[in-house]
Amino acid sequence: MTVLASVSLATFLVASLAATQFRSQPLPPSNRVARDEALRRSVTQLEDQNRALKARVQSLQRAVKTGEDESARRSSAAQELKAQVDDQRTIAGLTALHGPGLTLLLHDGVDPNDAGDRSLGWTVHYQDLQDIVDLLWANGAEAVAVNGQRIVPSSSFHYAGVNILVNNGSRISGPYTVTALGDPSALAGGVGDPDQLAELKSRNRIYGLGLSWVKATRTSVPSYDSTFLVKYAQPVS
Amino acid sequence: MRSQSAEQTARGQRLIIVSLIGIALGFLLVLQLRSQATVAATLAAQDDTSIALLINDLNKANNQLLQQGADLSQQETQLRQALSSGGSDAQAIQKELTTLQLVNGEIPVHGPGLTIHMQGGIMDFELQDVLNSLRQASGEAFSVNSYRVTSSTPIISKGNSLLVGGHSIGGTLVLDVIGDPEQLGPAADLAVTSLQTRVQIVIQRSADLAITEVVTPHPLIYGQLGR
Known part of the structure; x- marks a missing residue:
């Protein structure tokens, strides 16, 4: 029994070492690894900073709102302006909303591992999200959010390498959930129209890229987690 | 003698089986540990x-x-200073109101920017791609053929027609954008690269461009305040 246990232990250790070696071989030299780790640490630190800055902006927004509310209580002129500001904030996406609408789900399909197919058609691209959001606006959406990020007048989707970014450096990754408030039937009708999102739907068939939607009697979108910086455009006096 | 030999064979087989199980377990353990480390760091x-x-x-x-x-x-x-002196700061509220109206496309604006002329058939997604790139490059106000455009303006192709906010855009498409000229210029050059093979494009820089068209706000019908 002792021999059996010793042999078992020895083979276990040898196999572990072999597996470690097998997995470690493709790794680059240590200075490269250290450099990569430093880069990734920078991203983590910048994302932490991004979250902290957004929290500070939100806190200041609350403080400004409190000051405006107090001003409105003291002056009828300020009260009138404050009511207009509140309306504009709602239009701009600075207020959370709820109501009926549509929830659309999108996720990567299956890599065909075909050397002749370099289209990356099985992955979700930022343009796909952009097309979906545009289609929802075109079908009467009153508010839209993607993975909890409210789409506002200054929103843009873009790539940073393999990452999809929206709204002040917010990195979003699949699966993607697009939420829209509006007439559920009109929104679903727009998305279901065979002439719309035709390319995305063909990739759904070819690569199994996930695309589905469901009407909702009640759904919600969060408020924009930042504010607007206008530096160049000035009102025409 | 025969039973001793059989016992040795059986022991040998047990050893082989146990060894194989050991190898498999060891390999799986390492793979599992390393996979967890990978999952933990998506970057x-x-x-x-x-x-x-x-x-x-x-x-x-x-x-x-x-x-x-x-x-x-x-x-x-x-705001705090105005309140502590017993008054209210209507001016600060007015400033915020103006900024929001500007962002929502509800007041005429002017400032440095670009005018992009595009002659040829433009599809809805192509115009959206250009607008998306310019927004990313800090574009602050947009108009297409004298119609103010925000991110929620519907832009759709119907047959050979391009509709912007329900208006048909025929002939040359003229896109005005106000923003940081340093960023808008390179972004516009890049955004129209793929179109230039079949669309004639002219980009003009302007020190002071005016966009006087405005968007009419739509009241919320389905959306209600709060989560």
Whole structure:
């Protein structure tokens, strides 16, 4: 029994070492690894900073709102302006909303591992999200959010390498959930129209890229987690 | 003698089986530990170019957030000072109102920017791609053939027609954008590259461009305040 246990232990250790070696071989030299780790640490630190800055902006927004509310209580002129500001904030996406609408789900399909197919058609691209959001606006959406990020007048989707970014450096990754408030039937009708999102739907068939939607009697979108910086455009006096 | 030999064979077989199980377990254990480490760090799977671009974008976004924080802090201080002196600061509220109306496309604006002339058949997604790129490059106000455009303006192709906010765009498409000329110029050059093979494009820089068209706000019918 002792021999059996010793042999078992020895083979276990040898196999572990072999597996470690097998997995470690493709790794680059240590200075490269250290450099990569430093880069990734920078991203983590910048994302932490991004979250902290957004929290500070939100806190200041609350403080400004409190000051405006107090001003409105003291002056009828300020009260009138404050009511207009509140309306504009709602239009701009600075207020959370709820109501009926549509929830659309999108996720990567299956890599065909075909050397002749370099289209990356099985992955979700930022343009796909952009097309979906545009289609929802075109079908009467009153508010839209993607993975909890409210789409506002200054929103843009873009790539940073393999990452999809929206709204002040917010990195979003699949699966993607697009939420829209509006007439559920009109929104679903727009998305279901065979002439719309035709390319995305063909990739759904070819690569199994996930695309589905469901009407909702009640759904919600969060408020924009930042504010607007206008530096160049000035009102025409 | 025969039973001793059989016992040795059986022991040998047990050893082989146990050894095989040991090898399999060891291999699986290491794979599992290393897979968990990979899952824990999603960034680890990304190439250096992606990471570098991400760092660049995060730096840019954080700088904008710092600027936003500074603006809000100043606004809050003004409001507090006005309140502590017994008054109210209607001017600060007016300033915020103007900014929001500008962002929502509800007031005429002017400023430095670009005018892009595009002659040829433009599809809805092509125009959206250009607008998306210009927004990313800090574009602050847009109009297409004298119709004010915001991110929620419907842009759709119907047959050979391009509809912007329900208006048919025929002939030359003229896109005006106001924003940082330093950023808008290169972004516009890049955004129209893929179109230039079949669309004639002219980009004009302007020190002071006016966009006088405005968007009419639509009241909420389905959306209600609160989560």
